[in-house]
Amino acid sequence: MSLPIAPTSLSIPPITAPTAAPQSSPGGGAFQSAFADAVSKVDGFQQNAQASVDRFLSGEGEELHHVAIATQQAELSFQMFMQVRNKIVTAYQQVMQMQV
Amino acid sequence: MSLFSSLQVSSSGMSAQRTRAELLVQNLANSETTRTPEGGPYRRQDVVFSTDQQASPFSAMFQNEVGTGVSVSDVVTDTRDPERRYMPGHPDADADGYVAFPRINPAEDMVDLLSSTRSYEANVAAISSVKDMISRSIDIMR
Amino acid sequence: MLDGITGNLERYIDLLSARQKLVASNIANADTPGYKTQDIDFQFEFMSLAKGQQPQVIQSQGLPEKPDGSNVNLDREARLLSENQMRFNLASVLVKSQLKTVHEAITGGSGS
Numbered sequence: 367m368s369l370p371i372a373p374t375s376l377s378i379p380p381i382t383a384p385t386a387a388p389q390s391s392p393g394g395g396a397f398q399s400a401f402a403d404a405v406s407k408v409d410g411f412q413q414n415a416q417a418s419v420d421r422f423l424s425g426e427g428e429e430l431h432h433v434a435i436a437t438q439q440a441e442l443s444f445q446m447f448m449q450v451r452n453k454i455v456t457a458y459q460q461v462m463q464m465q466v
Numbered sequence: 467m468s469l470f471s472s473l474q475v476s477s478s479g480m481s482a483q484r485t486r487a488e489l490l491v492q493n494l495a496n497s498e499t500t501r502t503p504e505g506g507p508y509r510r511q512d513v514v515f516s517t518d519q520q521a522s523p524f525s526a527m528f529q530n531e532v533g534t535g536v537s538v539s540d541v542v543t544d545t546r547d548p549e550r551r552y553m554p555g556h557p558d559a560d561a562d563g564y565v566a567f568p569r570i571n572p573a574e575d576m577v578d579l580l581s582s583t584r585s586y587e588a589n590v591a592a593i594s595s596v597k598d599m600i601s602r603s604i605d606i607m608r
Numbered sequence: 609m610l611d612g613i614t615g616n617l618e619r620y621i622d623l624l625s626a627r628q629k630l631v632a633s634n635i636a637n638a639d640t641p642g643y644k645t646q647d648i649d650f651q652f653e654f655m656s657l658a659k660g661q662q663p664q665v666i667q668s669q670g671l672p673e674k675p676d677g678s679n680v681n682l683d684r685e686a687r688l689l690s691e692n693q694m695r696f697n698l699a700s701v702l703v704k705s706q707l708k709t710v711h712e713a714i715t716g717g718s719g720s
Contacts (some may be wrong), residue, residue: 412709419702423620425651430469430698434606437705444709452716470691477687484683593687600694607701 408440408447415440469600471533474520476596478535479589485538486513487582490575497570500558508568510544544569614703621699623653626663628692635685642677644668645685 418436421428489511499508518537546569554563630646637643645668653663671679 420616423616423699424654427468430600430603431606433698433702434603437607437702441705441709445712448712448716470695473687473691477683480683481681593690597690597694601697604694604698604701607705 404447408443411440411443469596471520472596473593475533475535476589476593478518478520478537480586482513482515482536482538483582483586483589487579487586489513489541490579490582493570493575494572497568497572500565500567507548507566510568510570512542512544513538514540514542614706617699617703619654619657621696623648623650623657623663624692624696624699628689630665631685631688631692634680635682635689637678638680638682638685640678643680644678645671645680
């Protein structure tokens with residue numbers, strides 16, 4: 367007698383699109399504000415990382431792993447932002463090349 | 467207390483154990499010494515440890531990154547009366563033929579030396595472990 | 609322009625290497641009679657040192673003196689050697705990370 371083995375489904379949560387997703391609707395204002403929001407978030411990460419590094423260097427008791435994680439967050443958020451920007455530009459160019 | 471200042475704390479532990487070991491070795495070597503410059507036989511010496519606030523040499527203000535290390539606050543000399551043995555022919559014998567010997571039990575000091583070695587090793591292991599943690603934290607960024 | 613990005617870290621690394629040289633000479637002179645442990649006042653130099661200037665060498669305080677007049681504590685020097693090296697690793701990785709971000713901005717993230 368063999369026990370039926372129920373297949374386990376590994377449900378990986380889908381990667382949510384970043385807030386700077388291109389919106390092709392005429393809501394240009396919504397897109398603009400979403401883009402500005404993303405820029406300020408990335409900038410926030412950068413500032414945070416820089417402040418963390420400065421605190422560590424001046425010996426004010428900043429923990430080492432805080433510095434490591436903050437700089438990684440800044441780096442990764444910037445990379446993500448660049449990739450999204452590239453996608454947006456590519457999509458824009460494709461739209462412009464379309465024969466109407 | 468950051469990881470770096472815990473290195474300093476472990477290092478202070480190593481220094482303290484080293485001093486203790488030096489004194490124990492001195493006691494063992496002089497366990498039969500009857501003649502000293504101060505007069506009389508050698509007297510056993512021991513250390514007194516106390517906690518000591520250790521500031522990292524990289525820290526800005528004394529309050530930050532302070533760990534509680536150990537330091538040797540005092541070296542105490544045994545004040546008990548020396549052991550007297552009857553040896554009339556000895557050059558240091560007094561009028562009654564008794565010679566004053568140090569009151570040192572070598573077995574006791576040997577055991578203390580072993581325990582001091584173990585503490586030293588434990589501090590070294592702590593330093594290794596902290597160094598490993600720091601390296602791995604830095605590796606997050608590589 | 610790029611100076612502002614890594615300026616702080618560069619000064620930190622300068623001071624670390626100055627200190628490491630002093631630690632090495634302290635260790636070499638561990639048995640020299642009368643030798644006093646040398647060091648730099650790290651925080652003070654970090655705040656006030658201009659670029660390219662050499663930090664001032666001072667004598668370490670609070671170290672017990674041995675009978676032969678030298679106050680070198682080998683545990684302290686070994687620990688400083690190791691701590692300096694790790695801080696140096698950290699600073700170099702931080703510089704690399706910051707310059708990488710700039711590089712990505714220049715190449716537009718395409719990696720070419």
